[in-house]
Amino acid sequence: MAAREYGQYCGVTRALELVGERWALLIVRDLLVGPRRYGELAAGLPRIPSNILAARLKELQAAGVIRRIPRLRVVVYELTPYGRELEPVVLALGAWGHRALGEPREEQIVTPDSMAIALRSAFRPGAAAELPGTAYAARFDEGSLLIRVDGGALALTRGDGPVDLAIAGGPGIHRLLTGDLAPALALETGAVEVLEGREALLARFARTFRLAA
Amino acid sequence: MAAREYGQYCGVTRALELVGERWALLIVRDLLVGPRRYGELAAGLPRIPSNILAARLKELQAAGVIRRIPRLRVVVYELTPYGRELEPVVLALGAWGHRALGEPREEQIVTPDSMAIALRSAFRPGAAAELPGTAYAARFDEGSLLIRVDGGALALTRGDGPVDLAIAGGPGIHRLLTGDLAPALALETGAVEVLEGREALLARFARTFRLAA
DNA sequence: CGGGATCCCTTAGGATACTG
DNA sequence: CAGTATCCTAAGGGATCCCG
Numbered sequence: 001m002a003a004r005e006y007g008q009y010c011g012v013t014r015a016l017e018l019v020g021e022r023w024a025l026l027i028v029r030d031l032l033v034g035p036r037r038y039g040e041l042a043a044g045l046p047r048i049p050s051n052i053l054a055a056r057l058k059e060l061q062a063a064g065v066i067r068r069i070p071r072l073r074v075v076v077y078e079l080t081p082y083g084r085e086l087e088p089v090v091l092a093l094g095a096w097g098h099r100a101l102g103e104p105r106e107e108q109i110v111t112p113d114s115m116a117i118a119l120r121s122a123f124r125p126g127a128a129a130e131l132p133g134t135a136y137a138a139r140f141d142e143g144s145l146l147i148r149v150d151g152g153a154l155a156l157t158r159g160d161g162p163v164d165l166a167i168a169g170g171p172g173i174h175r176l177l178t179g180d181l182a183p184a185l186a187l188e189t190g191a192v193e194v195l196e197g198r199e200a201l202l203a204r205f206a207r208t209f210r211l212a213a
Numbered sequence: 214m215a216a217r218e219y220g221q222y223c224g225v226t227r228a229l230e231l232v233g234e235r236w237a238l239l240i241v242r243d244l245l246v247g248p249r250r251y252g253e254l255a256a257g258l259p260r261i262p263s264n265i266l267a268a269r270l271k272e273l274q275a276a277g278v279i280r281r282i283p284r285l286r287v288v289v290y291e292l293t294p295y296g297r298e299l300e301p302v303v304l305a306l307g308a309w310g311h312r313a314l315g316e317p318r319e320e321q322i323v324t325p326d327s328m329a330i331a332l333r334s335a336f337r338p339g340a341a342a343e344l345p346g347t348a349y350a351a352r353f354d355e356g357s358l359l360i361r362v363d364g365g366a367l368a369l370t371r372g373d374g375p376v377d378l379a380i381a382g383g384p385g386i387h388r389l390l391t392g393d394l395a396p397a398l399a400l401e402t403g404a405v406e407v408l409e410g411r412e413a414l415l416a417r418f419a420r421t422f423r424l425a426a
Numbered sequence: 427c428g429g430g431a432t433c434c435c436t437t438a439g440g441a442t443a444c445t446g
Numbered sequence: 447c448a449g450t451a452t453c454c455t456a457a458g459g460g461a462t463c464c465c466g
Contacts, residue, residue: 010327015310097228
């Protein structure tokens, strides 16, 4: 038996053998948003050493969780269908961990992909269905996350465009999701900065995305 | 920043900082079934070194996931309310990993607690509600798991007693849960051994517990 | 005997530099 | 840009020992 196996015939141990190594589920988290190149993954996980990223990508391939796709000139990684079924795991982990986040610290970053997953787990289709279709953008230094809400459907992609409301990406948005910072207060204190569109739309955003305490 | 932090303000990274270390979620898995003593945890995870178990218990306490309760003469560990909310995470992981289990290998063991979690994630309240209330027992060398199904409710405890059907604990039960082994065939091949009660009740068991492929 | 602590060794992970 | 190669540290693993 491989040294790092747990020696049990159990779904939980098997899952942890496949995706329980350090960094593995964070690679999955980012790939849940869309296919990514090696450099994009590295950019979304700035603290991962490149040898570890390379090792994890190989292991996740061997485990049948991701696929390496050589395209013209570039290589992209994407989740296999089996890998995509980790979405409930990642969302549940994110919802649980979100409540232990506390105050953002100086060195803690927010990446577009991590924000996308947080929004996906906070999305309330019921609330969204009662609101007009809206396009939001969260803008980061590294790029922009386009958030389209229509009826009970949510579409998250990278990119920007004409939106109803554009806000600056960052920890402030997370505070909004938990509800411990009301939209008005978030604007007042500068926790959330509106870059484009009517500030009043932030309340609609906050009704659409909410993580239960 | 601590070396083992991921440096992101994100629920997934925070969760992995709290319970992402090796063995941690397996301790949580077993505590989801009930409070356990140090020695019981060690017995349910035979390959964990005792220094690692001790270290994890301290870390999980510090993280607010478990509590150390000194009782007369003995100490037990139990999940805090926040720790109990990891149940969806553990069940989702287990359901996902279950499908990658493959054939049981000689050195892979099945513990009562891991079986309890598998049953909890496989439980189908809808199917159970249409069947008569039934008490099952899964018997292991280390002890017995008592499984009571009544209406749409499931109760899992350690212990034995008068049951309608008692089966030998082991990998065979898992094969039944996925449906790749029909009850009749499981009995025929000896994959599942009935120790007590009518063999026909195994079909009811298989209808009550099923992991979707 | 339960509930750990200690020791030593192995290996994974981290930092940095380098290459096709 | 997409990874390797190298070196070093720290975590994990295994056995043993300790203490109330």
